[in-house]
Amino acid sequence: MSDIVDSIFRRAKGSKALFAKRNVLMPEYVPDHLPFRDQQIQTVAQVLAPTLHGSKPSNLLLYGKTGTGKTAVAKYVLSKLESESNDPTLTVAYVNTRIAGTEYRSLAEFAQSLGVPIPFTGLSIGEVVSRILREIQTKGKKTIFVVDEIDYLVKEHGDDVLYEFTRANERISPGFLNIIGISNDLKFKEDLDPRVLSSLGEEEIVFPPYTVEELREILHQRAMVAFKEAAFSQSAINLCAAMAGTEHGDARRAVDLLRIAGEVAEREGLNAVDDECVKRASAKMEHDRIEEALRSLPLQNKIILLAVSRFENGANTGEVYLSYNAISKKMGTEVLTQRRVSGILAELDMLGLLEAAVVSKGRRGRTKRIRLLISKETLTKTLTEEATFAPMTQEATA
DNA sequence: CCTCCACTGGAAACCTAGGCTC
DNA sequence: GAGCCTAGGTTTCCAGTGGAGG
Numbered sequence: 001m002s003d004i005v006d007s008i009f010r011r012a013k014g015s016k017a018l019f020a021k022r023n024v025l026m027p028e029y030v031p032d033h034l035p036f037r038d039q040q041i042q043t044v045a046q047v048l049a050p051t052l053h054g055s056k057p058s059n060l061l062l063y064g065k066t067g068t069g070k071t072a073v074a075k076y077v078l079s080k081l082e083s084e085s086n087d088p089t090l091t092v093a094y095v096n097t098r099i100a101g102t103e104y105r106s107l108a109e110f111a112q113s114l115g116v117p118i119p120f121t122g123l124s125i126g127e128v129v130s131r132i133l134r135e136i137q138t139k140g141k142k143t144i145f146v147v148d149e150i151d152y153l154v155k156e157h158g159d160d161v162l163y164e165f166t167r168a169n170e171r172i173s174p175g176f177l178n179i180i181g182i183s184n185d186l187k188f189k190e191d192l193d194p195r196v197l198s199s200l201g202e203e204e205i206v207f208p209p210y211t212v213e214e215l216r217e218i219l220h221q222r223a224m225v226a227f228k229e230a231a232f233s234q235s236a237i238n239l240c241a242a243m244a245g246t247e248h249g250d251a252r253r254a255v256d257l258l259r260i261a262g263e264v265a266e267r268e269g270l271n272a273v274d275d276e277c278v279k280r281a282s283a284k285m286e287h288d289r290i291e292e293a294l295r296s297l298p299l300q301n302k303i304i305l306l307a308v309s310r311f312e313n314g315a316n317t318g319e320v321y322l323s324y325n326a327i328s329k330k331m332g333t334e335v336l337t338q339r340r341v342s343g344i345l346a347e348l349d350m351l352g353l354l355e356a357a358v359v360s361k362g363r364r365g366r367t368k369r370i371r372l373l374i375s376k377e378t379l380t381k382t383l384t385e386e387a388t389f390a391p392m393t394q395e396a397t398a
Numbered sequence: 399c400c401t402c403c404a405c406t407g408g409a410a411a412c413c414t415a416g417g418c419t420c
Numbered sequence: 421g422a423g424c425c426t427a428g429g430t431t432t433c434c435a436g437t438g439g440a441g442g
Contacts, residue, residue: 104418125418298429317405340430342406358406362440365404 018231018266018273025226025259027252030072030079035221036214037069040205044077047203048178051142052085056169056176059200061150063183064207067250070182073207074146087142089175094146097153103161104128106153110145111135129161133168136175143177150181151188159196166199209249215241218251219258227262232273236261239278257281290374293351294382300336302383303327304344306392308354309376316367317342331392345370 023029034041040062050057062070078092093113100106107128108118116135118128136143145165147153154162165177181200189197210218219237240261244254258273261281265273294302307324308315315323321338328335336344345368349356356368372379383389 102417337431338405339407339432343430346407358438360438360440361404362438363401363403363442364440365402366438367403367405 018227018262018270020228020231021226022259022262024222025255025262027256030075031222033221034069034072034076035218036210037073037207040069040073040207041077043203043205044073045080048077048081048144051081051090051144051178052087054087054142056142057144057178058202059166059178060180061183061201061204062180062207063186063188063204065209065248065250066184067244067252067254068207068209069251070207071148074148074180074182078144078146081144089140090142090144092144092146094148096148098149103153106147107132107161114141114143125161129164133172133177136177137172140174142175144180145177146180146182148182149184151183151185154188154192159193162200163193163196166196210245210251211249212241212245215245215249215251215254219254222255223258226259227273230272231265232262233275236273236275236278239275243278243282257285260284287378290353290378291382293353294374294379295385299333299388301344301348302386302389303331303333304341305348305353305372305379306383306389308345308370308372309379311370314369314371316369317345318367320345320370327392331388342368 024031044060044062047060048057062074064070075094078094082090082092091114093110095106095109095113097103097106100109103125107125111118111128111132114132114135116131118131135141150162162179165179169176179200186206189201192200216238219240220234223232223237237258240254240257244250244257247253257278258281261273261277264280264284265277268277270277294305297305304320304324307320307327310323311319317338321341324341325335345354345356348354352373354373355371358366359369360366383392
């Protein structure tokens with residue numbers, strides 16, 4: 001349906017489609033070939049190879065920053081393994097613990113992939129774990145459990161469950177449970193119980209960030225498939241690679257940038273993606289990021305930002321608190337203490353929405369010098385979307 | 399060199415809400 | 421369905437502080 005609408009609009013603007021296969025540039029796409037990851041693919045394959053003889057491979061930890069190909073490599077090798085093996089008891093389960101949210105939901109998802117129905121709520125963690133293990137044992141399932149963002153799981157909920165899993169293997173023969181942990185955080189090992197670490201980290205692979213040259217090559221390969229012929233310039237690709245390269249070699253970001261640049265070019269009715277589109281795309285991503293950050297902020301943080309925005313030339317904590325107080329009263333919302341507001345100002349500083357530097361003014365005390373880092377227009381525009389703010393953003397200088 | 403402002407930021411108690419447990 | 425637990429947000433309390441003005 002939307003295809004029809006798209007084509008109508010496109011014809012109306014007299015422009016033409018640049019994408020041949022846009023999904024090749026979507027974040028969840030796994031290509032058939034992963035350049036510059038041969039080493040990692042080989043190691044993962046070697047570690048998992050014993051599975052084909054029915055024996056338990058070593059547990060595996062994959063480390064690396066976002067966009068270095070960890071998840072892609074894991075999914076790639078596992079799909080090969082599944083198609084290579086003719087063992088019906090081989091089961092691969094994938095869970096991203098940050099997206100699943102809670103420990104319970106991560107385990108429930110895992111259980112579902114094993115074919116064990118788990119109620120939405122009501123069971124204890126221990127009960128879910130033992131149901132999973134019972135399934136593996138009674139059916140003799142050879143299980144490979146990919147735990148993506150395992151650092152999140154451990155940080156939020158501890159490593160007790162992982163300990164149970166790693167310890168259980170003697171009891172569940174002829175089946176086994178193998179764990180592949182994927183972590184963005186290189187220091188994540190420190191939060192782990194040494195017993196869990198020694199078992200989980202039997203094999204470790206580190207994924208280095210991509211270099212700019214590598215990003216360029218990756219983007220080029222994707223662009224050849226994603227776009228129609230001559231619908232992109234080499235210099236646009238280079239620019240994408242360079243821009244993402246300075247952001248710690250994040251391939252996902254590079255690919256996103258290229259896709260959005262393509263969308264910009266299409267919307268503008270251009271014949272090809274050029275440097276200008278990439279710059280525009282980068283600005284759009286930044287703008288979207290800020291709007292998204294604003295939207296997802298808790299109410300109190302929004303009010304505080306609004307209070308800060310009323311001072312053209314920056315303000316100190318006391319002044320912001322007074323202004324915040326007035327707005328809150330007018331809106332009829334709860335009023336937080338100054339201590340808390342001070343803390344929230346520090347949080348907003350971390351998010352890069354404002355700057356809150358601690359300065360000393362001698363006899364006139366010590367405070368934070370607070371300055372908005374985003375445009376006032378973006379702020380009021382985004383806040384006005386929310387009905388509660390509509391009256392507040394109108395007469396902003398009252 | 400000392401004072402003393404207007405806070406900062408640590409620590410602990412308190413308060414929910416949501417999810418789990420029985 | 422009532423009760424329990426936990427995490428995260430908030431309040432309360434307070435010792436600490438950089439440096440302009442004396």
